[in-house]
Amino acid sequence: MATLTSPAPLLYVRTTLLDVAYETHGPLDGEPVILLHGFPYDPRGYDDIAPVLAERGYRVLVPYLRGYGPTRFINTQVMRSGQQAALAKDLLDFMDALSIPQATLAGFDWGGRAACIVAALWPQRVRGLVTGDGYNIQAISQSLKPRPPETEHRLWYQYYFHTQRGVDGLTANRRELCQLLWTLWSPSWAEGPSRYALTAPSFDNPDFVEVVIHSYRHRFMYAPGDPALEYIEQALV
Template sequence: MSPAPRAYDVSLPTHAVGVLEWGPADGPLVVALHGFPDTAQTWRRVAPLLADAGWRVAAPYLRGYAPSGIPTDGGCSVRALVADARALHGLLGGDGRAVLLGHDWGAITTNAVAGDPASPYARHVALSVPPFPAMNPSPRTLGTWAGAMVRQPLHSWYIAFNQVPGLAERDFHRLAARLWRQWSPGYDATEDLAHLRDAVPDREHARTVVSYYRALLGPGITPALAEPVHPLLLLHGDRDRCLEPGLARLAGATTVGGAGHFVQLEQPEKVAASVLSFLS
């Protein structure tokens, strides 16, 4: 059984942040960001493996996911998430060795930080969502891109669903259960959905969480459009049904066999081995 994480809070200007932590208190820092619809518990299988190698893994609950607070500024854009990730480096005691690791929305944030020349992190790891610019086709890859884009709208319907005021909040947990089934076929998400119910206990929290998608078309998306300028490892499940593996390969991602979208839960040993190899 994996060791239980330490739990504590830190404070950002707009909200308190709940953090789970594994590993030695004096180890180099890995800040691990979860995605949608998920929680910091998504790292419970990978973090102990990184901790065994001497890393201190700190997994914050993102804005709107309890025990983190709902931000007083209402910000749910990529720009706001990037600001949180940068601030957490200092709040969590990061130094020049620190690593930013993210999945899904955490990966979008990680990719954006990797595109900032002033990133405080030495290395960056993104799971299941490559940088947006890296998924653009070239003349050589146009066929691969076109084939993947034919299938991608069948996966991305939930983005439009989350734009509908009131509807997404009311049906949040029903939507979440459906997405876990769809995105990682065959994976049993019972434990993860229980953690999610604790993290999104009411419509106010659900409204904040789905507002990440409602902010996509605003100016706060700009950091996610930057090309990475720092070392960045991309990992992607070969059975992912959220974002087409073909698009990820186009971006240079390493494919993880036997995994859907929640690759860190489905193949934790493979993910940890790839991350540790990259960090070494």
């Protein structure tokens, strides 16, 4: 695979709630492909594939999700929600702001979830869907049902985030905690440390902690969602 050797152009677009920072590759008149990262990652997760797609003539857009990197909320009063509906609405707003009627959506984790929701509820906006970890729309009403122990122990960091200690820990040690997750999830990845060093600054976003904590509490019904997004959550039930 090709490797990105120089930073892609960083652009901004204003949506209804955010100034979204995004990287772009390829011709402006190419078929749009939107690549969406998850937690705890950023656009660096696509440094290998974005140039390949651009070389094939696609217009590739790689946004920083809410709470990551240079993306910022416009209004200080807006709820820093990390729920799945917020991520999907951000994606839809991003496409609207750039006048993209239809795109191929690809993502993993949080980004894959946003892509899946837009594909499910607004299929006319989606030319193709690639999701790295399955069709991962959350069944929130079923989230309190215990899973097998071999699955439960892997969710330790999510349960940690349900506590004030977890909030304090993520606030004080965000880079160390996220690096630990990378190490646990990809223990044999030789490029991990160098790629992490390029990614970690994105976690210094002032809304990172609040968005992350809300994401993991809302999915387990331990935090209410944004009332303005309830119609999306209800459509997914």
